Amino acid sequence: MTVLILSKVKPALKGYVTRWLSEIASGVYLGTLSLRVRERLWAKICKQLGTGGALMIFPAQTEQGYGLCMAGTLPYTFEDFEGLILAKRRISQ
16 A cells, blocks of 8 residues: 655646546645556656655554655654654754
């Protein structure tokens, strides 16, 4: 199962993503993708992202059972802490 979160992106990009994933909430997409489709979809998202942000969570052979891809401006970052991926919220100043 793949989860994709898009924020502040063009409507055309959201329309393209709905070819592969179902929108369950505004900017939140869910579905099952093959590795090839997931990589090409992520490349297209990064290319057309603009000033928005994107986060993709997908199954992977890790300690937690998932992997992350992040691009653009998001209010958090992810850090590897001894094999575990932890979310770190950015503080606005």
